[in-house]
Amino acid sequence: PLSPPNIPNIIIILCGNKKDLDADREVTFLEASRFAQENELMFLETSALTGENVEEGFLKCARTILNKIDSGELDPERMGSGIQYGDASLRQLRQPRGAGPAQIKQQCNC
Template sequence: MVAYRTEDDYDYLFKVVLIGDSGVGKSNLLSRFTRNEFSLESKSTIGVEFATRSLNVDGKVVKAQIWDTAGQERYLNKFGYRAITSAYYRGAVGALLVYDVTRHSTFENAERWLKELKDHTDPNIVVMLIGNKSDLRHLVAVSTEDGKSFAERESLYFMETSALEATNVESAFSEVLTQIYHIVSKKAVDVGDDGDAAAVPAKGERINVKDDVSALKRVGCCST
């Protein structure tokens, strides 16, 4: 007899945020990972949206709730960016910081995005630097070595991806979720030393995102 799990049957729920400049491919990374879809006609995200997908990590079902926001300041300001910043980052235990390997300015801005992330999240958050659009090899403006150097300097994980060709997209998200799970597992073992054990969710604990969604909807920014 086969036991089936329902959509709400999981061991862990981890909130992961996508950050980076507009046009770097965050939404296509999200759709490729969660629905295995890619759209050449995709437009800039206005406001905030999220999607979910569950993975098996070390025999446990980990459900990722991945949030994607507009990276373009004019959209963020229009929709009350400062009002939604805390709600967007609240409860996040993982992040993908994305730049476009063909646009050096998006790589230069990664430091600013990383600072904002650190200002609004727990120090234990797992962050992976993503150099997206690796399929555009003839247009590369940011070398792999530069990406690796920045990641090493800031103690980030690093991977180059192509949402178009589905290169390393699965690996990038899986690695982030696996590392989050290992942190949670270690904290569960160290729970007797509970000084900061609540920094990440314990086994079976849900991250309450309902308040976050309500706050975002109140400022009229959410896409459906």
């Protein structure tokens, strides 16, 4: 049987593809969903043909990573965390923890 790697803080989304070919399916939604739940994976069924849930998989992954950064579980500044900020100019777009809209507006030079 397939088992996911045991790596802390890794984000894995199990994507069942070809959702549009329901008649040809080999694994039921329930089987896949149960496997994902037992292995602490997120689960989506997708279709590249219709586009259903394709973008949602990437968005779910990104949201989960951002939530882990906000909660302090992940630190992009720490070597070996598996994530890092991109271009330094983009770092300024990230809202500081605890900063409300009023604080952000004060920092704005527009």
